[in-house]
Amino acid sequence: MTTTPENAVAWWREAVIYQVYIRSFADADGDGIGDIAGIREKLPYLADLGVDALWINPWYASPQADAGYDVADYRTIEPAYGTVSDAEKLIVDAHEHGLRLIPDIVPNHTSDRHAWFVAALADEPGARDRYVFRPGRGPDGALPPTNWRSHFGGPAWTRVEDGPGEEAQWYLHLFDPGQPDLNWANPEVAAEFEAVLRFWFDRGVDGFRIDVAHGLVKDPALPDLADDRDLIGRTYAPGTHPFVDRDGVLEIYEAWRRVADQYPGDRMFVAEAWTPAPERLARYVSAGRLHTAFNFDYLVAPWDPAALRETIDVTSGLLRAAGAPATWVLSNHDVVRHPSRYGRPVREREEVPTSAVPASSDAAPDLALGTRRARAALLLEAALPGGMYVYQGEELGLPEVEDIPEDALQDPTWERSGHTVRGRDGCRVPLPWSATEGASTGFSPEGADAPWLPQPSWWASYAADRQQGDPDAVLELYRSVLHRRRAHPALGDGEMTWVSAPGDTLLHLRREPGFACLVNLGAEPVELPPHDEVLQTSVPLEDGRLGSDAAVWLAVS
Structure with missing residues (x-):
């Protein structure tokens, strides 16, 4: 990979980036779980689709308490996916197909199986300071240090069993208890993650998607939340929420940018930053910080002309003023697939549409209407200035799977919410590649183990091979739009x-x-x-x- 020629547009300013949710993309070895070899097999398909890069959800070694977002070792590949050698081969193969590759990085928390946290539980000297440990409140420290809630439901604190007579300690986990939050006030944490960036940049990755980019820095006073349901900072003055979008995160990304700038080939970062206002998002991509950030205000905007226009104007205007392009996105692994969202009555702006089907489900979506709107939304998105993301299966028109049996649900939200919120599994069902190829619709080879999440009986009707060559199919619409977008001089950045x-x-x-x-x-x-x-x-x-x-x-x- 070479640097962008002088006066040329940096690739990330207008790229179409395809999100690979690795567990559900393609299973080459037959264990029912997607893997790196499966991605390599599908590189010709992705190149033909017309995308420019791949973003791969976490591929690191992990006990999978939260589908890989609980990382046990950032320098090792999860064995179910392959090896570091396999990852290196994928990077080379992707580049040969004209595709860049962007893995996830998870800096807010580790797995509770990470060597650092194992040392913290053993109370080795200095180990707990890498995480957020605090004494409990109330008699014998039996109550959590704060009223903070986990994004997955329940308290954001878990008590550590210390020896008799010792002060009870609790550790913070804004997500699952298997995901203890790191203490970014400890310089060891910053040094470790800069080393991890270098480890993968040295192997040729083209950038990173930053998980929970808004959440790394916590108020050291750890105050209670005025509203324990406000986990994204909408009721607080900018920068004052105890753990959302605090100013200190920007210093972290300035250091990361200095690391990336030492490598050739326009290495880039994209932030998953849920901010309470779009002007706060623009700060992440100002000069010397990150390159791009997901435009979530656009993702959650209703299918309404005034709402869409306002969102497009506000976010793109603020980002342009910061010197950054907008990045448009309609679906990802954390939100309900947009054909299902658009198939329900237009609602006011949703905060984070992670589950359209709570336990007391409303009416089923009108998928014919939702798909028609999704087709139109593609043309709008692809015509906007900047870059765009395509979530795997979006190009097949896949809707949300809303009837996964309860005993098959794996998202930690299901258990943590007391079985009241089904969570994100419905947008993560393994892809249908072939209408006739085996029980898994081509996701796994013939005779393989069952997919890690069950596919519905009607999944084959969306299979890629069934849509191939059909001029009315969603897949062919995506191919046409993405290739036209790449070829037309008016489209892309600008x-x-x-x-x-x-x-x-x-x-x-x-x-x-x-x-x-x-x-x-x-x-x-x-x-x-x-x-x-x-x-x-x-x-x-x-x-x-x-x-x-x-x-x-x-x-x-």
């Missing part, structure tokens, strides 16, 4: 201009004159604006007009 349009429509121009995108979010068909050529539609036009919940790309002059 700016856009809104144009007045009637009714519930959105119309914008790119590098005027040249390209226009019209989205009809209303109930009635609308006339197309003056144009030279129809370049792409999400669904066929209706007597030359754009139907409801549809989008079109136009060449204009």
